[in-house]
Amino acid sequence: xxxxxxxxxxxxxxxxxxxxxxxxxxxxxxxxxxxxxxxxxxxxxxxxxxxxxxxxxxxxxxxxxxxxxxxxxxxxxxxxxxxxxxxxxxxxxxxxxxxxxxxxxxxxxxxxxxxxxxxxxxxxxxxxxxxxxxxxxxxxxxxxxxxxxxxxxxxxxxxxxxxxxxxxxxxxxxxxxxxxxxxxxxxxxxxxxxxxxxxxxxxxxxxxxxxxxxxxxxxxxxxxxxxxxxxxxxxxxxxxxxxxxxxxxxxxxxxx
Amino acid sequence: xxxxxxxxxxxxxxxxxxxxxxxxxxxxxxxxxxxxxxxxxxxxxxxxxxxxxxxxxxxxxxxxxxxxxxxxxxxxxxxxxxxxxxxxxxxxxxxxxxxxxxxxxxxxxxxxxxxxxxxxxxxxxxxxxxxxxxxxxxxxxxxxxxxxxxxxxxxxxxxxxxxxxxxxxxxxxxxxxxxxxxxxxxxxxxxxxxxxxxxxxxxxxxxxxxxxxxxxxxxxxxxxxxxxxxxxxxxxxxxxxxxxxxxxxxxxxxxxxxxxxxxxxxxxxxxxxxxxxxxxxxxxxxxxxxxxxxxxxxxxxxxxxxxxxxxxxxxxxxxxxxxxxxxxxxxxxxxxxxxxxxxxxxxxxxxxxxxxxxxxxxxxxxxxxxxxxxxxxxxxxxxxxxxxxxxxxxxxxxxxxxxxxxxxxxxxxxxxxxxxxxx
Ligand SMILES: [Zn+2]
Numbered sequence: 055x056x057x058x059x060x061x062x063x064x065x066x067x068x069x070x071x072x073x074x075x076x077x078x079x080x081x082x083x084x085x086x087x088x089x090x091x092x093x094x095x096x097x098x099x100x101x102x103x104x105x106x107x108x109x110x111x112x113x114x115x116x117x118x119x120x121x122x123x124x125x126x127x128x129x130x131x132x133x134x135x136x137x138x139x140x141x142x143x144x145x146x147x148x149x150x151x152x153x154x155x156x157x158x159x160x161x162x163x164x165x166x167x168x169x170x171x172x173x174x175x176x177x178x179x180x181x182x183x184x185x186x187x188x189x190x191x192x193x194x195x196x197x198x199x200x201x202x203x204x205x206x207x208x209x210x211x212x213x214x215x216x217x218x219x220x221x222x223x224x225x226x227x228x229x230x231x232x233x234x235x236x237x238x239x240x241x242x243x244x245x246x247x248x249x250x251x252x253x254x255x256x257x258x259x260x261x262x263x264x265x266x267x268x269x270x271x272x273x274x275x276x277x278x279x280x281x282x283x284x285x286x287x288x289x290x291x292x293x294x295x296x297x298x299x300x301x302x303x304x305x306x307x308x309x310x
Numbered sequence: 311x312x313x314x315x316x317x318x319x320x321x322x323x324x325x326x327x328x329x330x331x332x333x334x335x336x337x338x339x340x341x342x343x344x345x346x347x348x349x350x351x352x353x354x355x356x357x358x359x360x361x362x363x364x365x366x367x368x369x370x371x372x373x374x375x376x377x378x379x380x381x382x383x384x385x386x387x388x389x390x391x392x393x394x395x396x397x398x399x400x401x402x403x404x405x406x407x408x409x410x411x412x413x414x415x416x417x418x419x420x421x422x423x424x425x426x427x428x429x430x431x432x433x434x435x436x437x438x439x440x441x442x443x444x445x446x447x448x449x450x451x452x453x454x455x456x457x458x459x460x461x462x463x464x465x466x467x468x469x470x471x472x473x474x475x476x477x478x479x480x481x482x483x484x485x486x487x488x489x490x491x492x493x494x495x496x497x498x499x500x501x502x503x504x505x506x507x508x509x510x511x512x513x514x515x516x517x518x519x520x521x522x523x524x525x526x527x528x529x530x531x532x533x534x535x536x537x538x539x540x541x542x543x544x545x546x547x548x549x550x551x552x553x554x555x556x557x558x559x560x561x562x563x564x565x566x567x568x569x570x571x572x573x574x575x576x577x578x579x580x581x582x583x584x585x586x587x588x589x590x591x592x593x594x595x596x597x598x599x600x601x602x603x604x605x606x607x608x609x610x611x612x613x614x615x616x617x618x619x620x621x622x623x624x625x626x627x628x629x630x631x632x633x634x635x636x637x638x639x640x641x642x643x644x645x646x647x648x649x650x651x652x653x654x655x656x657x658x659x660x661x662x663x664x665x666x667x668x669x670x671x672x673x674x675x676x677x678x679x680x681x682x683x684x685x686x687x688x689x690x691x692x693x694x695x696x697x698x699x700x701x702x703x704x705x706x707x708x709x710x711x712x713x714x715x716x717x718x719x720x721x722x723x724x725x726x727x728x729x730x731x732x733x
Contacts, residue, residue: 088446088455093650093679100679133454203644217645262647267675297678297687301671304689305646308638308668 071108073289076280079112079121081129082140086166089219091130093264094162097273098126105291107281116143120150126280127154131165131220131262141183144170148186155188160255160279162272164265168251168258169193169222178221189253190229193222196244202310204239204261206249211271213237214249215302216261224260226251233259238310255279268302270295320404344411348400351407352434357384357417357573359434363427363465364442364482365458366617367562369593370554371442372421374566379417381586382574387415399430417573424461431468439465439492440474440569442562444481446648447614455481463488472572474565477525478504497568498527499561500542503534506557506623529568531561543567543580550584553591556610556624558617563587602699602727607707611716613642615651621710622652627660631702634677635691635715636667642712646672654680661685663702666694667715691718699726 080095099109112121116139132140151171155161163171172185178195185192199221206214214234223243226232232242233250241249241260250259257272259265266273274290281288352359362372376388389402399420407413422430444459459481466473466485469492476482477498486494499506532547533540539560540549554560567587571578599606610625612618638644646669654677661683665674670689677684685701688694698707711719 087651089645090647090650093647093676096650096679100681133456135456217647219645262645264647264650267650267679268672297671297675300687301669301675304669304671308644 071103071106073106074285075108075110076102076125076277076284077110077112077121077123078126078128079114079124081114081127081163081167082116082132082136082144083113083130084115085136085139086130086132088133088136089131089165089217089262090264091128091164091262094128094130094164094266094273097264097266097270098128098277101270101273101277101293104293105289107289114147116140120147124154124159125284126276127151127159127161127163129161129163129167129171131167133166137166137170137183140170144186145184148188151186152188155254155256158255158279158283160276160283161257162265162276163256163258164262165218165220165260168260169220169224171256171258172224173227175222188256189251189258190227191224191251191258192227193224196221196223198244200240200244200260202239203305203308204241204249205237205306206234206239206241206261207237208234210252211269211275213302213306214259214261214265214272215268215305216259216263216265218260219262220260224251229253230258233257238306263305268298268305270298320409347411348403349434351403351411351413352418355387355413355415355417358437358471360417360419360438360440360569360573361427361431361436361465361469362419362421362440362442362569363424363462364440364476365424365445365447365614366620367442367558367565368421368423370559371440371562371566372419373593374563374587374590375419375440375569377590378566378570378583378586379419379573381582382570382577382579384416385414387413387418389420422465424458424465428461428464431465435468435470436465437469437471438474438569438572439469440565441466441476441482441485442565443476443479443616445614445616446651447617447643459485466492474528474569474572476565477527483525495568495572496525496527497529497564498525498531499564500530500532503531503561506534527568528571529564531564534560539563541567543571546580548580548584550588552588555592556620558620558624559592563590600723600727602707602723603703605704605706607709607723607727609716609719610708610710611713612710613712615648618648618652618710622654622656625708627657627708629706630660631663631698631705631707632657632660633664633666633694633698633707633709634662634673635665635694635709635711635719636669636673637712637715637718638667638669639714642714649673649676652676654682657682664688664694664698666691666698667712670694691715692722695719695722 078098102109114120169175170185171188172191172193173187174185175183175193201219204216204218208214218239230251230253232248233252236247236249278288362368376386379386387406389399441462444455446455463485467488471492472495473492474495477496530542532542534557538551541564599608610621612621662677663685665684665687670687674684674687709719
């Protein structure tokens with residue numbers, strides 16, 4: 055068999071949070087979690103455990119009080135109806151999220167939450183839904199759904215692999231940079247070649263898949279940033295990412 | 311009426327069967343030549359048409375409704391080959407109608423894919439529809455779960471008699487409010503079983519959104535014990551043994567009972583319904599068992615997170631060799647993110663002996679993050695299956711696979727073991 059793996063290669067040291075714990079906040083997992091967004095949280099948690107750190111997974115759902123001392127924020131995609139449900143609550147915690155982002159807290163926002171982190175979402179029917187102004191970008195509802203495998207290239211993270219499924223088209227303002235340039239797929243919109251957005255330590259993207267399992271460079275950027283802010287350093291032990299490498303290689307060969 | 315299109319269709323059907331080809335071409339021929347053929351053949355049936363739709367369990371549930379109705383003496387037309395598209399129905403009809411296009415049957419029970427059902431009900435309004443669930447599946451086709459719900463709603467509003475709805479699925483139960491002509495009837499679960507069937511909204515420990523027993527249900531699955539089940543039918547507690555495996559199949563048995571009762575009305579003989587139900591064998595790839603070198607090999611079709619979760623819950627990994635094969639062809643869905651919404655912890659103790667399919671490495675990566683031991687990864691299904699069978703000699707085996715991976719696995723297995731042939 056070409057790619058047989060020994061059992062040992064896959065089982066890495068168990069969690070030993072002796073080096074300390076990061077507090078990871080999941081935004082609205084109840085209403086915004088449809089595309090494997092939990093996978094992103096799981097990857098962060100396990101990559102910390104394998105390096106001897108702990109992870110405290112927190113949730114903020116509609117009606118909850120926003121937790122304190124958050125080290126890393128993750129938000130996922132939802133259906134249009136989910137975005138409506140969280141709208142008021144999200145506006146009420148917007149100043150806190152803006153403060154955290156300005157302060158340099160690492161964040162990963164995907165698809166629906168990426169859109170809501172912008173200034174405005176103009177629906178296909180011409181209604182303006184305000185965003186929370188963390189990112190200088192706006193989204194317009196489209197008539198066409200952009201669906202399929204994506205490969206983008208980023209100066210910061212190398213190739214980024216994932217899957218997109220959205221009808222909103224996002225356009226970046228001057229205050230943010232793109233996460234990457236699309237090699238395959240649509241990305242932010244059907245007009246420019248950009249995918250996702252970067253601002254301070256916020257990574258925003260349309261890609262699920264989930265994003266982090268196949269893009270360990272992005273996962274480690276978020277973890278390193280959070281750990282350095284909290285502990286002053288990050289014990290950046292190289293992990294065996296050979297399975298992720300192979301998954302990326304095979305994903306890139308699949309049809310759009 | 312001109313019998314020529316029907317005759318031509320029948321000839322194409324025979325020719326394409328001889329060639330070993332697919333079942334859709336003859337349907338296309340008759341559809342082009344005689345667009346009214348299907349509607350005419352089906353609308354003349356005395357008990358009308360029953361449409362079964364929803365994300366999970368259509369094939370097994372359709373099979374159950376058919377056998378329940380046949381057990382009551384009805385002659386049933388169905389699309390048994392799993393070609394659940396309008397054209398497939400037309401092709402199946404060609405095999406059953408006489409040369410004048412007349413169908414000799416009492417009722418038709420049709421499994422229809424959500425999107426194609428909408429097209430179908432415009433041509434042939436069903437008298438009954440059975441709507442099972444709306445779960446996250448193939449969002450690369452439908453865009454959103456809410457969009458899938460709207461497709462089912464259109465089936466329901468086109469239905470003229472009774473719409474049978476899953477009380478425990480909030481999206482499905484909600485369809486009742488849009489009905490104008492049909493009446494709604496529900497099937498449901500006892501409170502004690504509800505946590506066994508989390509819907510997608512309850513995926514990550516969120517509060518259940520299912521409406522409690524507020525809605526009266528015609529059939530309630532009240533208990534599952536090994537391979538027997540208890541149902542409350544119209545307030546009467548009954549129990550029966552089952553050959554079907556998997557809790558999800560048993561819940562769908564409640565759905566099938568409610569649908570059969572809707573069709574039969576007061577004429578339904580409950581004892582006989584239960585006897586029919588007890589005899590239903592699992593459908594193609596839904597927990598069926600094949601003998602390979604004298605040991606059972608189970609094929610479990612997994613195509614979305616809730617199906618995979620229920621599959622893992624229904625089949626104990628202990629003592630079994632396990633393989634997982636994940637493809638991402640159009641029929642499987644191209645998006646792999648669903649694998650991250652399934653917990654694989656239950657496989658942790660026994661491990662997975664072989665991971666295969668076009669997305670073998672996505673699957674292996676998923677298992678790695680749940681710390682599940684992996685015996686080997688081999689994207690090529692033929693090579694993987696050989697290594698898996700050789701490496702697990704003397705053990706019972708189980709393969710979880712997506713739709714096209716299952717077709718490939720069966721093709722290979724048929725070379726080494728006797729496998730049911732499906733056209
Ligand atoms: Zn998305």
